[in-house]
Amino acid sequence: MKKEAKKTLIKLVVAVPLMFAFGFALVPLYDVFCEVTGINGKVFQSEYSEELVTDDGRTIAIQFISTNNENMPWTFKPSEQVMKIETGKYHGVTFYVKNTTDKKMTAQAVPSVAPSNAAAHLKKLECFCFEQQELMPGEEALLPVKLLVSNELPSNIKNIILSYTIFDITDYDDEVLAHNQMAME
Amino acid sequence: MSAVIENHHDDHDHGPAKGITRWLYTTNHKDIGTLYLWFSFAMFLIGGAMAMIIRAELFQPGMQIVEPEFYNQMITLHGLIMIFGGVMPAFVGLANWLVPMMIGAPDMALPRMNNLSFWILPFAFFILLSSLFMEGGAPNFGWTFYAPLSTTYAPPSVTFFIFSVHIMGASSIMGAINVVVTIMNMRAPGVTLMKMPLFVWSWLITAYLLIAVMPVLAGAVTMMLMDIHFGTSFFNAAGGGDPVLFQHIFWFFGHPEVYIMILPAFGIVSHIIETFSRKQLFGYSSMVWAMLSIAILSFVVWAHHMFTVGLPLAAEIFFMWATMLIAVPTGVKVFNWVATMFRGSLTFETPMLFAVAFVVLFTIGGLSGLMLAIVPADFQYHDTYFVVAHFHYVLVPGAIFSIMAAVYYWIPKWSGNMYDERLGKLHFWLSFIGVNVTFFPQHFIGLAGMPRRYPDYALIFADWNMVSSIGAFLFGFSQLLFLFIVIKTVMGGKKATDQVWEGAKGLEWTVASPAPYHTFSTPPKVD
Numbered sequence: 001m002k003k004e005a006k007k008t009l010i011k012l013v014v015a016v017p018l019m020f021a022f023g024f025a026l027v028p029l030y031d032v033f034c035e036v037t038g039i040n041g042k043v044f045q046s047e048y049s050e051e052l053v054t055d056d057g058r059t060i061a062i063q064f065i066s067t068n069n070e071n072m073p074w075t076f077k078p079s080e081q082v083m084k085i086e087t088g089k090y091h092g093v094t095f096y097v098k099n100t101t102d103k104k105m106t107a108q109a110v111p112s113v114a115p116s117n118a119a120a121h122l123k124k125l126e127c128f129c130f131e132q133q134e135l136m137p138g139e140e141a142l143l144p145v146k147l148l149v150s151n152e153l154p155s156n157i158k159n160i161i162l163s164y165t166i167f168d169i170t171d172y173d174d175e176v177l178a179h180n181q182m183a184m185e
Numbered sequence: 186m187s188a189v190i191e192n193h194h195d196d197h198d199h200g201p202a203k204g205i206t207r208w209l210y211t212t213n214h215k216d217i218g219t220l221y222l223w224f225s226f227a228m229f230l231i232g233g234a235m236a237m238i239i240r241a242e243l244f245q246p247g248m249q250i251v252e253p254e255f256y257n258q259m260i261t262l263h264g265l266i267m268i269f270g271g272v273m274p275a276f277v278g279l280a281n282w283l284v285p286m287m288i289g290a291p292d293m294a295l296p297r298m299n300n301l302s303f304w305i306l307p308f309a310f311f312i313l314l315s316s317l318f319m320e321g322g323a324p325n326f327g328w329t330f331y332a333p334l335s336t337t338y339a340p341p342s343v344t345f346f347i348f349s350v351h352i353m354g355a356s357s358i359m360g361a362i363n364v365v366v367t368i369m370n371m372r373a374p375g376v377t378l379m380k381m382p383l384f385v386w387s388w389l390i391t392a393y394l395l396i397a398v399m400p401v402l403a404g405a406v407t408m409m410l411m412d413i414h415f416g417t418s419f420f421n422a423a424g425g426g427d428p429v430l431f432q433h434i435f436w437f438f439g440h441p442e443v444y445i446m447i448l449p450a451f452g453i454v455s456h457i458i459e460t461f462s463r464k465q466l467f468g469y470s471s472m473v474w475a476m477l478s479i480a481i482l483s484f485v486v487w488a489h490h491m492f493t494v495g496l497p498l499a500a501e502i503f504f505m506w507a508t509m510l511i512a513v514p515t516g517v518k519v520f521n522w523v524a525t526m527f528r529g530s531l532t533f534e535t536p537m538l539f540a541v542a543f544v545v546l547f548t549i550g551g552l553s554g555l556m557l558a559i560v561p562a563d564f565q566y567h568d569t570y571f572v573v574a575h576f577h578y579v580l581v582p583g584a585i586f587s588i589m590a591a592v593y594y595w596i597p598k599w600s601g602n603m604y605d606e607r608l609g610k611l612h613f614w615l616s617f618i619g620v621n622v623t624f625f626p627q628h629f630i631g632l633a634g635m636p637r638r639y640p641d642y643a644l645i646f647a648d649w650n651m652v653s654s655i656g657a658f659l660f661g662f663s664q665l666l667f668l669f670i671v672i673k674t675v676m677g678g679k680k681a682t683d684q685v686w687e688g689a690k691g692l693e694w695t696v697a698s699p700a701p702y703h704t705f706s707t708p709p710k711v712d
Contacts, residue, residue: 002370005294008365008369008370009295009366012366015397016362016396016400017400019399019401020401020404021404023402023405023437024404026404026430026433027408027430027434030433069423116497117497117498168423172416
């Protein structure tokens with residue numbers, strides 16, 4: 001084979017694993033993209049920030065929706081369906097859960113925000129979705145969320161929906177849970 | 186020393202080996218091209234048989250022939266087999282036969298890898314088809330295998346599916362590397378890049394697309410494999426993953442894949458229209474640039490397949506405009522073909538009939554694609570039969586007609602015999618009518634709201650579905666005529682001249698018909 005042909009061949013052969021790796025690189029890129037733009041309703045934990053707190057906020061409605069993933073028997077509902085809140089102020093809300101089975105179970109709630117361009121302005125100081133919930137048979141709990149909607153929320157948005165889907169992750173092994181923690185942090 | 190060289194030279198003059206080992210061990214680009222073409226024909230008939238089952242079930246509303254689970258397996262396998270087993274290997278086969286002859290090279294650059302890339306394919310499809318007989322049945326999640334249908338809810342055979350996709354991917358990547366190395370390094374002196382025949386150009390671009398996206402597909406199925414068996418959560422929301430991520434990765438592969446299946450068709454049709462117009466092709470360099478821009482744009486339009494997943498407005502607008510931009514280079518190509526025919530001394534032999542039908546029907550498919558690119562309209566059309574009509578128009582009278590045109594056009598060169606023109610024309614008209622009767626009504630039922638991928642439908646869709654099924658049976662059974670014509674031509678017939686067609690230009694027409702086992706052992710002179 002000619003020298004130039006070998007060069008072309010080597011370049012192409014190197015390109016294949018690179019593109020394979022690129023496919024995997026899309027996974028963190030996707031997460032970073034969602035975090036930066038706040039789309040896809042992914043909300044990550046944020047630190048308490050004095051700057052976000054203002055007194056000249058406006059009143060908006062925030063609606064809470066709870067959904068059970070298909071095989072999840074727990075009772076899961078927000079303490080209030082709708083709350084009037086002021087932007088630029090921290091507010092607290094609780095979700096009620098009850099393990100209705102006779103087995104010890106672990107759950108994970110996954111949040112989503114609509115409209116998606118509101119997600120970047122929703123800051124969560126505290127959320128039960130940042131960790132797993134382990135409940136004994138028949139045990140119930142009130143799960144807290146502490147959030148602030150930034151004053152920079154586009155003025156056309158008067159209504160935000162925060163929804164949680166709760167998944168049964170009892171049978172997941174520890175590796176998966178570790179992976180969860182990583183993804184959530 | 187010189188004696189050794191002489192022996193070496195003699196080695197090159199022998200003909201093919203005898204018996205089955207000729208095909209098993211062959212490193213000859215013509216043999217491998219033939220293998221690819223016959224393999225794809227077999228897959229075309231198998232995938233076609235599945236289409237017949239689908240259309241038979243949809244002949245009337247209600248469940249008649251198959252179980253819904255089996256129907257889902259049929260639509261999945263039909264898509265996978267036609268794409269990865271029918272269209273792609275057919276184009277690789279044509280590349281094997283034609284690229285070396287068109288650029289004046291003695292063979293492909295990597296003949297042994299060429300043998301390997303073909304011979305792993307039958308195993309891939311054996312594995313895929315064997316899943317039909319496994320417990321839980323074959324893959325049933327559609328050819329796009331969206332997670333979590335293909336992970337959490339998949340039948341156990343999904344692991345075999347993943348393995349077979351890996352093998353198909355490896356085969357395509359090896360084939361593509363071979364094509365690029367051949368074209369970049371083995372052109373006869375004088376064949377500069379901008380003098381290459383358009384089929385060679387189209388394949389060079391296609392090969393680069395394949396090398397760029399097939400590994401991403403391999404990555405996607407590997408992630409599925411890890412989610413299913415190794416406890417990861419790439420696509421599992423409960424574990425912090427995201428099913429929408431699957432769609433992004435899949436379509437990052439999937440959209441360039443669409444052009445992989447149409448660019449070689451552009452090359453083929455350009456040659457055929459040029460020959461039967463007896464004129465120089467209009468706008469050669471704009472054809473090359475159009476293909477390059479289509480290929481580059483194909484990487485930034487993938488999300489138009491997923492407008493309804495909840496993309497932000499800015500992304501929807503970006504992907505909408507980027508998609509519409511592709512109509513510009515595509516339009517350039519269509520105008521060039523029409524301009525080539527304008528005032529040409531046209532004759533309509535079978536290859537030309539298929540090529541002209543390609544231009545007309547591919548344009549219809551392209552226009553419905555433009556309709557689907559409009560975001561608000563797509564919310565209405567998404568996952569309806571309108572989409573089915575759209576992609577079948579670009580793939581059946583698009584890609585597949587171009588392959589049939591290529592077979593009729595070059596089979597005299599391959600076999601040394603002319604095909605039966607009367608039967609060829611009959612095959613064309615049956616296919617042309619069949620394909621339109623099948624897919625045109627699907628536009629109507631799609632716009633009326635019939636969703637795709639269901640084995641049953643509302644009564645209001647009954648009439649057009651029956652028409653569509655009748656068309657499908659006509660098209661399907663006409664392909665047996667095609668098989669007969671090909672076999673008849675290979676067995677014998679009127680001897681073809683070296684040039685075969687009056688207006689044919691290009692190096693492949695300068696060698697004898699049938700093309701000798703070894704061509705261009707010494708490079709031809711090209712000015």
